Amino acid sequence: MKKTFAVIGLGRFGGSICKELSREGMEVLALDLDETKVNEYREIVSHAVMADSTDEFVLKELGFTNIDHVIVAIGDNIQASMLTTLILKEMGIKMITVKAQNDYHEKILNKIGADQVVHPERDMGRRIAHHIISDNILDYIELSDDHSVVEVKAGEKMGGQTLIDLDIRAQYGCNIVAIKRGKEVIVSPMAAEEITKSDVLIVIGADKDINRFEKHLVVEG
Structure with a gap:
């Protein structure tokens, strides 16, 4: 059976989740206190409702007890975010x-039973910092x-060398788990695989090891 989702808070983060879930054909209930935002998503999601998520009676009336996954994407109101999470937990949301x-905020959310806590702005900041x-x-x-x-793109420093030559695991403590070469994806590449400068490498490891790998082999200049 298809999973059902509810998104509470239709700011940039909650709105983008609504759009992506709907694009994937999921059933989505969107909720916000702002009527303008609710109207904006009426044609995008399965149901869009203007309501207060801190009112347990309202959530039950809307059928939240039958929702598989609720995303609380409330913007600046930390108190409303925490109270909503607590109510959802007590309602037995999966x-x-x-x-x-x-x-x-994250510490409190974890204590009151949030299954997953995300920091979209912080995490995006880290991704952008690494990219620049x-x-x-x-x-x-x-x-x-x-x-x-x-x-990462392999670039000039790694182009023409095999994984044996680079010896990334021994030198940097990282593992190349896949290579993207055009439309082809090589999973768990062999040690004798030769890297081309246009390859994209998927590398996993401890942050300190990845940082050394980036500085010595990836960053060009």
């Missing part, structure tokens, strides 16, 4: 993802506080 404004270090760094995804996945 999966609750909440947007955090800061680390303090070098044009060769295409993307950066944080896996934990100290481990990440980075997507």
Whole structure:
């Protein structure tokens, strides 16, 4: 059966989630206190409602107990975000993802039972920072506080060398888990695989090791 989603808060973050889930054919209930925003999403999502998410009776009336995954994307009102999360938890919602404004907010959300806490602005800031270090760094995804996945263009320094030659695992403590070569994706590449300068490498490792790898092999100048 198709999963059902609810998104509370139709700012940039919540709105983009609504659009993407709807584009993927998911059933989405969108909720906000702002009538203008609600009207904007009426033609995009399955249902768009103007309502107060801190009112448990309203959420039950709207059928939230039947929703598989609720995303709390409330903007600046931290109190409303926390109270909404608490109500959803007490209602027995299977999966609750909440947007955090800061680390303090995240700590409270974790204590009251949020299943997943996201920091879109902070995480995007990190990704952009890594990208602007070098044009060769295409993307950066944080896996934990100290481990990440980075997507990089091989460039001149690595072009023409094999994975054995580069010995990235021994030299930097990172692992190349895949190589994107045009439309082809090579998963778990062999040690004898020769890198071309136009390859895109998917590298996983500890942040400190990835930073050394970036400085020595990726950043060109």
